[in-house]
Amino acid sequence: MRSRYGAWDGSQDPLGDRIDVSEVLDGLADDLLMGTGGRAALRELQQRGAPGSRGLDELRRSLARQRRALQRQLDDDGPLAQLCDELETIVATEREALAEADDPDARLAELDLDTMPSDPAGRFRALSDHDFRSPDAATAFEQLADRLRKDLLDAHLRSLTGALESITPEDQARIAAMLGDLNALLKARAANGGTPPADEPQRFAEFKATHADLLPGDPATLDELLAEMAQRAAQAAAFLRSLPPDQRRQLEDLARQVFDDVDLQFQLDQLGASIAAAFPQGIPGGSGDDDGDGDGAPDQPGPGEASGPFSAAVDAYARVAELEDLERSLVGDHPGATLDDVDEEALRRHLGDDAVRDVRALKAIERELERSGAMRVEDGELKLTPRGARQLGQRSLARLLARVRREPSTRTVGADPEATGQTRPWVFGDREPIAVGPTLRNAVMRRAAAPGSAPTDPLRLHPDDLEVAETEVRPRTATALLLDLSFSMPLQGHFVPAKRMALALHALIEGSHRQDSLHLIGFSDYARRMQPADLAAAGFERVYGTNMHHAFLLARRVLADDPRPVKRVIMVTDGEPTAHLVDGRSIFNWPPIPETLEATLREAMRLARAGIELDVFLLEDAPGLLAFAERLAHLTGGEVFRMTADEVGRTVVSGYASGAPRPR
16 A cells, blocks of 8 residues: 655645545446546546536636636726726816806817817827816816826736825836836846846845835845736736737827826836846746735735726736636646646635635545555556456446345255345245344334333234345356447447446355356457456457357356356347357458358357356347347257346346346
């Protein structure tokens, strides 16, 4: 057994529920038996969801709904649209004041308003030169300009401007001076070949002392400060690239109008180039990390801060990008993808702690499958072990037996009676031993139901109280189960039910009839021995040919070496024989040729002469198959059953469990 250890992060529950491996295997069963492969089957289960946890598909749909809502917000309520509304309100207020004035200048001012550009940047430029008659409109425009100044700086430098209520001309000068000193530090590093010069720590300490009120938190190094700023700058640049060219031009034009400080404009441009040079391999910390605390979360406005439409749009775009990254990691459709690629902190921010717990539960499935011994990794593939095959068979067996009406055993020769674990009411003539516990329970219940009875009354037995232990007398039986594995089985949907039946029969014999034996033989163009775990081998055989001749031959040889007195062959197929052996080579023909039919029937007759019972289950009713089956039954004295794939398991298992010589 291998053990894996991880750091304690406070979220683990040492007393939490363990994963039910049998339920997980049941969820993997159809894909495993179809030959999908362990890794692919596990990924499909993780996408659907395991018992007790949501699947990746459901989590991805939740993320997609959030992303679409944010994208609609960006499309419908974009920052330029909101700016248009505010400018229109200012113009309307100014028109009301001009309409009340009765002078030629008012008429000229109205004409000026009528001829203003319709785009937000052009209208803002025109209003900047407008001589307002309305004090309310003038005040509203000044307030709008102040908000735009802070908003546009927030969009690029949220960590530096977040503490400022507004951006006054003095604030612009302070920010420009800070950016100038920062650019000087970056130039010194660039001149030193990109490595920090010896005096950088001292110069950075002086920089912090001078501009402490503008810096986010307490960055210890220049790199820490740059990482803080670079993420926001990258988000703003990505947002601008996402805009249509006309909107991007309008925003750039608007920024030039709002910032009348040429030095600030220059320093911002210099900083953008310096940051790009400082992080040629991309911004550390991943998308969405803007607050420098390492958790990947975009910083949010502090108390009293009103995030403007442009800064909010950058935030929304960053969240959209993060949601897209999460969706891609949950899809995991690239080579080498695992659930370790999922950013749990980002997932927690968007979907909460429950989503993280669901992902961790899905991650733990593979580890628990290996720990329990149900599956193991071989050559990079996750494969079913014999223990896993037995567990899977037990689940299939329990499901089949739940649909089977229990009947007493009918075999009466060949071995001593064996208890089945069941009891039944005694009837006259029964020789089975009395089941003491159920008999006493019946007597107690009868006394309690009698009118006027008391717990102290003596307990008297009545014949109706008696129950006997059910037993069965079974000879030791060797069974060869022949499974058709030709290409038509998966095409017709018979593959998985037939394999489930084989696993259930194996579990029944291993668990309740250990004196019996089961030999699995798969056949397509050739026949070969199989182990239960082989039923979940990756891939299925894209070969042509249903070689019953070789399957009967191998079954006869296997059963001849088995010492058990009762021998039987059960064959499950959906097609007539189309291949037979000639000098050890498989010869395929479609439609079947007489040589193939004769070789197959001859080998089946050898089974009958050896005293081996033959039961054939047909999953299709093609005329050629039915005709062959009737001839086979006539020559061998065997039984042929026509049924659906879903009925095979119940019929075979119930027949074997009841001890009947033939399925019922």
